[in-house]
Amino acid sequence: MAEDKAKNPHVLFFPFPIQGHIPPMLKLAELLSLSGFHITFLNTETIHNRLLKNSPALEQLAQQPRFRFKTLPDGLTSNNTEPILQVVDLVDSIRARCSELYRETLVPQNGEDPDGWPPVTCVVADGMMPVAFDVAEEMMVPVILLRTSSPCSVWAYYSIPELIKRGELPFPEEADMDDPIQGVEGMQSLLRRRDLPGTLRHAKSPNDRVLEFFNTASNNLGRAKALILNAFEPLDSLVLSHIRSVCPIIYTIGPLHLLQRNLNSSTNFPSFWLQDRSCIKWLDSQPNKSVVYISFGSITTMTGYKFHEFFHGLVNSGHGSITTMTGYKFHEFFHGLVNSGHRFLWVIRPDLVQGITTELEIYTTERVCFVPWAPQEEVLAHPAIGCFLTHSGWNSTLESIAAGVPMICWPFFADQQITSRYVGEVWKIGVDMKDTCDRNTIESMARKVMVDEGLRKSVSEMANIARESVKENGSSNMNFQKLVQHIKSLSI
Ligand code: UDP
DSSP states (O other), rough: OOHHHHHHEEEEEOOOOOGGGGHHHHHHHHHHTTTOOEEEEEEEEEHHHHHHHHHHHHHHHHTTTTTTEEEEEOOOOOOSOOOOOOOOOOHHHHHHHHHHHHHHHSOTSSSSOTTOOOOOEEEEEEOOOHHHHHHHHHOOOEEEEEEEEOHHHHHHHHHHHHHTTTTOOOTTTTOOOTTTOOOOOOOOTTOBBGGGGGGGGGSTTOHHHHHHHHHHHHHGGGGSSSEEEEOOOGGSHHHHHHHTSSOOOOEOSSSHHHHHHHHOOOOOOOOOSOOOOHHHHHHTSOTTTTTOOOEEETTEEEHHHHHHHHHHHHSSSOOOOOSSOOSSSSHHHHHHHHHHHEEEEEEEOTTTTTTSSSOOOBBBSHHHHHHHSHHHHHTTSSSEEEEEOOOOHHHHHHHHHHHHHOOEEEOOOOHHHHHHHHIIIIISEEETTOOOOOOOHOOOOOHHHHHHHHHHHHHHHHHHHHHTTTTTHHHHHHHHHHHHHHHHHOOO
């Protein structure tokens, strides 16, 4: 019996149901399935249907003999408007509505898997889904956590109790956002209040729901068999040594999209929107390093006012000038940009700009391209791209690093504020414009980053390290092989 099980590792993936968390999980799931494991990938219904609609590669994956998707009902009941509270509501709702079904998927009551598959031998749980951990532990199934955010944010979240103890969280009223923060071990000379993960800004008391949520998720680090991070060892060795003091076994296997390519998997692009590939053709006709790529990921929204400021800053950044600019209306922005002579590729998701009801009209001209959703990895790797104006989501940051593209960071929430601090001050591969959104700043940063040789050199060096790390004897590749062995050992 033990021998049979050892031959049949079966990993259940339980991702956090938002865009930024699904692709890294799915990439890892696909890689493990190539290693011969059975994979059950548990999605909420809404997420699964959306992914199926927009990512043809998912169907192919589901047709593989040892790969299956299972779904859970969503229970999306949040009345909160604050994104982080919606996230916490979603997690609570999944716990309330899906625990039973999850338990049954993990260990069927009648002892029989409906597809005749071997028992689940390991759960890879998103670190932000404590229910995935708790129920698996209750059913005595080993859990390995995967955190899809930056290692520096993982460590900052883990430090919440220390920050509370020192009176640094919640922020005092009228707090100076530039004051240094002392409560994150190893980052004392680096972090200001404004650099802590943005979600912590909203905490009103030490018992705040958001603080409790991140605290619970962080405490699970000490209970897990291991932690998987989409990062590579040399990028963050100091931070990783701190996290190892809590969770000694860490598998850094990133950048996952490079590892995936290196191990010849199908490089699927799981996506919530249909990719518009017209921008690649457009990029093909642009000079080398001439285009600013702008994308704020899958969640960030901006007001019409901010959109306006971005627009002006970019237009004035030195690659041309605008002739007319009137009003806040979308059509005016679009026409103004089209007439400006700039080279920009801008992802404008249908839900990016709040308070604008005008239907988006997508223009493409010789010098300007707008798309609702781009094949981002491919865009960043394109020789025409000169810099990336990003919200500093961790996937976007890694993709930019891997492509050797310097960044202008406009973090929106969650880990993005601390990640952008690392981009600007530690890795020195971009500039951080957090908490400002005026045209002059955008203009001067765009001017700087498009031509700054120092930034370009640093990010190229880092890209080389990232690429080396996924090669056969590279740290991420070897860590992946160790992870495979670890999961096998759990099925004995
Ligand atoms: N992305 C994409 N096309 C776009 C914009 C984004 O494929 O037009 C992908 C991007 O490559 C990244 C993910 O969406 O993998 C965004 O994840 P990230 O962690 O950067 O931000 P989030 O969406 O979680 O805020």
